[in-house]
Every structure is written in C-alpha cells, then in structure tokens.
C-alpha cells in the first residue's frame with residue numbers, strides 16, 4: 001500500500017535522502033528509526049505528497065504521491081512533525097475542517113468527529129483554541145485530524161512526541177487497534193515503541209536505509225539482543241564509514257595541493 005522506490009532528496013549540496021526503498025502492506029506497522037537529521041521526516045513528507053522527490057517515486061495504494069497527489073492523499077492520514085497549522089481553531093474545529101475537506105457532512109461528519117476526538121483522547125481540550133493548548137494536546141488534536149476519515153494508510157511522524165507516559169500508552173494502543181486493517185508508518189526515537197507496536201523496523205542514517213527487518217531479527221544485530229544496541233551498532237558503523245570517506249577525501253585534496 002505504501003511504496004518508496006529509490007527516493008532521493010537534496011537540499012542544496014546536502015543529500016538528505018539517498019535512494020530509499022521499502023514498502024508497507026496492510027496489517028504492517030513500520031517503525032522508522034534514525035538519529036536526528038537522518039532523513040525520516042523528509043522521506044515521510046515525500047510519501048505524503050508534501051515534498052517532491054528529486055529522483056525515484058513514492059506511491060500510496062498505487063497512486064504516485066507527486067503525479068497523482070489528490071488521488072493518493074484520499075487514502076492517507078498524515079501526522080506531520082510539530083503542531084496543527086491553525087492555532088486559532090479548536091481541535092474540534094480542526095477535525096471538522098479536515099472532514100469537510102474530505103467530503104464528510106451531516107450525521108456522518110458528526111460521528112467521525114466525535115470518534116476521532118475520543119480515540120485521540122482530546123477530552124475537554126476539544127473546544128479550546130489550539131494556540132492555548134500544551135504540546136501534548138496539540139499533538140493529540142493533530143492526531144485526531146489525521147485519523148478522522150479512517151484512512152487505510154497512516155503516516156505518523158513521531159506520534160507520541162510530547163505526550164506524557166499514560167498518553168503514550170494510549171496512542172500506542174490506538175495504533176495497535178488500527179493496525180490490522182491499515183498500512184502504518186511511524187517515526188520514533190523511542191526504541192521501546194518499536195517492540196510495543198511495530199511489526200517491522202527500518203533504520204535510516206545519513207539518508208540511507210541500513211536495515212529493514214522484524215524487530216526480533218533487528219535486535220539480533222545488537223550485542224545484547226536489544227533494539228537499542230542494534231540501533232547503536234548500525235548508526236555507529238554508518239558514521240564511521242562516512243568519517244572514513246571524508247578523511248580520505250581530505251587526504252586526496254592535500255596530496256593534490
């Protein structure tokens with residue numbers, strides 16, 4: 001349902017995403033892991049049709065995310081990094097706005113709105129201006145909007161960022177509940193989240209996928225059989241190889257001078 005096919009994105013001279021490929025099917029939850037600046041959000045933005053790739057292609061349910069953006073986005077719920085873009089709206093108004101934009105009206109809209117606010121545990125904050133809410137409640141408002149139309153594909157950029165431990169558990173349970181019928185990607189820095197909800201994990205560093213496997217298989221790479229040690233081993237090796245390349249390039253320049 002979600003396909004990244006040799007995606008490339010450059011910002012100036014910086015290669016942020018370097019030929020990234022993977023696919024996610026219905027019933028799968030892919031955990032996207034990587035150090036800060038690894039290219040996770042950039043990859044997710046290309047998949048969601050919010051950023052044009054420089055090369056390669058992204059598609060959702062068979063529709064190219066750039067060339068057939070509107071069709072592709074019909075199947076998508078996307079939680080971008082940060083907070084909802086309309087601080088003067090209430091979470092309820094924000095969810096309603098998303099549902100109207102997707103063609104919902106009347107009793108169907110009301111039902112979907114109530115369910116989304118409930119599932120994202122927005123509670124009493126539903127009718128307060130988003131600008132006045134804490135980071136965690138802003139995140140919940142954005143999550144409610146992303147899931148409101150019950151899309152078959154979810155791309156969630158750090159869905160538990162800013163949430164307290166109880167709320168983190170709540171969002172993880174929600175993702176597990178939804179997982180059976182959807183294809184889901186979540187990015188996270190919380191490695192216990194991978195064990196808790198992901199059926200697969202992909203590690204990315206410096207724009208390149210270093211591993212893509214089940215959490216169990218991935219953990220075997222680590223010294224002590226945990227995802228944490230596997231993550232550290234993979235990303236350390238990637239940084240060392242890049243540093244070695246940089247050093248040899250400097251050496252070549254010095255020799256030529």
Ligand SMILES: Nc1ncnc2c1ncn2[C@@H]1O[C@H](COP(=O)(O)OP(=O)(O)OP(=O)(O)O)[C@@H](O)[C@H]1O
Nearest residue numbers: 011012014016034035036037038039040041042043
């Ligand atoms: N609009 C932009 N203009 C210039 N550089 C950008 C832009 N967006 C991202 N980058 C750069 O691309 C690289 C990848 O960024 P990205 O946000 O995808 O990383 P990330 O893995 O999501 O990081 P984090 O875990 O910190 O959120 C970084 O070096 C970042 O500075």
